[in-house]
Amino acid sequence: MQFKDIIGQESLKNKLINSVKENRISHAQLFIGKGSVGKLALAYAYAQYINCTDKKNDDSCGVCSSCRKYAAMSHPDLFFSYPVNTNATSTSKATETSVKKDPVSADFLVDWKKYLDEVKGYPDLFQWYQRIGIENKQGFISKEEGRNVIHQMQYKTVEAKYKVLIVWMVEKMQELTSNILLKMIEEPPENTLIFLIAEEKEKLLPTILSRVQQLYVPPIENEKLTSFLLTQHQSLTENQLSEIANLAGGDVFKANEIISNSTEIRENFDLFVEWMRLCYKKGSLDGIKTWVEKISKFGREKQKSFLNYTLRMVRESLLLNYGDKSLVRVLHNEEQFLSKFSPFIHLRNAILIQERVNMAIYEIERNAHSANLFADLSLKMSTYLKLDATAR
Numbered sequence: 160m161q162f163k164d165i166i167g168q169e170s171l172k173n174k175l176i177n178s179v180k181e182n183r184i185s186h187a188q189l190f191i192g193k194g195s196v197g198k199l200a201l202a203y204a205y206a207q208y209i210n211c212t213d214k215k216n217d218d219s220c221g222v223c224s225s226c227r228k229y230a231a232m233s234h235p236d237l238f239f240s241y242p243v244n245t246n247a248t249s250t251s252k253a254t255e256t257s258v259k260k261d262p263v264s265a266d267f268l269v270d271w272k273k274y275l276d277e278v279k280g281y282p283d284l285f286q287w288y289q290r291i292g293i294e295n296k297q298g299f300i301s302k303e304e305g306r307n308v309i310h311q312m313q314y315k316t317v318e319a320k321y322k323v324l325i326v327w328m329v330e331k332m333q334e335l336t337s338n339i340l341l342k343m344i345e346e347p348p349e350n351t352l353i354f355l356i357a358e359e360k361e362k363l364l365p366t367i368l369s370r371v372q373q374l375y376v377p378p379i380e381n382e383k384l385t386s387f388l389l390t391q392h393q394s395l396t397e398n399q400l401s402e403i404a405n406l407a408g409g410d411v412f413k414a415n416e417i418i419s420n421s422t423e424i425r426e427n428f429d430l431f432v433e434w435m436r437l438c439y440k441k442g443s444l445d446g447i448k449t450w451v452e453k454i455s456k457f458g459r460e461k462q463k464s465f466l467n468y469t470l471r472m473v474r475e476s477l478l479l480n481y482g483d484k485s486l487v488r489v490l491h492n493e494e495q496f497l498s499k500f501s502p503f504i505h506l507r508n509a510i511l512i513q514e515r516v517n518m519a520i521y522e523i524e525r526n527a528h529s530a531n532l533f534a535d536l537s538l539k540m541s542t543y544l545k546l547d548a549t550a551r
């Protein structure tokens with residue numbers, strides 16, 4: 160990872176580069192900041208720069224032997240520690256690694272490299288837990304891990320000027336591990352750099368905090384995050400992305416999450432509007448047939464997502480009609496549609512629709528034939544929409 164791969168954070172990059180030029184690299188540094196703002200990426204690029212044998216004025220060269228090994232995450236003098244847990248009972252398919260007891264980072268090294276590469280150095284804790292199949296537990300950095308690290312760091316460097324240890328999410332360290340780390344910070348092995356990455360300063364031991372150089376990594380500047388997002392999502396405009404960057408608070412992971420959710424919402428919305436029009440209109444059997452063909456081609460998860468969206472629209476309609484309007488949480492285009500649609504939803508048919516849709520979700524989970532299921536559901540919908548609110 161090079162400095163040029165980092166989104167924004169120009170002044171921090173300069174600060175780090177200058178520390179190398181002025182030969183005042185501190186051996187223990189803490190990169191602290193909330194969310195995916197580039198803490199690990201910065202520490203990584205910094206370590207690569209320090210060990211680059213052909214440094215440029217503002218970045219590592221990217222081609223020397225050290226840089227190439229750093230890029231492949233295969234440098235023998237580069238070490239990582241990160242939170243893990245046992246995952247032997249997990250049904251998650253994201254990893255083939257299976258750990259029954261005493262989990263340490265090394266057990267998940269293959270997953271870690273793959274994950275870091277995929278997220279380009281911007282990891283997210285919960286997503287990492289999902290990758291290694293421990294999402295229902297807390298990850299931690301154990302004392303066994305601490306001992307492993309001590310063991311690794313005691314040897315001379317293999318080929319680099321400095322051995323580098325990057326500890327991601329230091330707050331997940333067990334207390335004993337923190338003490339092992341503290342000892343290493345106080346009496347560092349020769350030519351060793353320790354870069355700690357953390358989100359919450361309050362969760363770190365004061366003794367550690369007082370012995371490291373602290374670098375606050377702020378949210379990514381809106382303009383920089385927007386231009387980065389523009390390169391990834393060409394279907395969205397600069398204005399939309401700037402709004403998303405702002406909503407995400409300068410966190411690249413959150414921004415991407417908002418984007419993928421909003422794409423799904425938009426798709427479900429279009430599909431729902433079309434469906435409701437067809438169900439209400441007389442003589443639209445052909446239209447319904449085409450619509451059913453379309454949704455039958457979707458995967459099961461997408462079909463369920465659509466049905467859950469339908470449930471939400473019915474709930475929002477009821478709220479608009481009977482409840483507290485301030486509770487209605489809808490997007491602009493949904494609001495316009497609901498203002499015309501909600502009069503057709505009342506307590507009587509809402510209950511019927513909800514029952515029927517929930518049943519459809521249940522059936523999809525049990526591999527029902529989706530074309531039949533959606534055809535049947537459409538006919539029911541068409542009856543329910545025309546029901547009188549008060550008739551018996």
Ligand SMILES: [Zn+2]
Pocket residue numbers: 210211212213214219220221222223224225226227
């Ligand atoms: Zn280089």
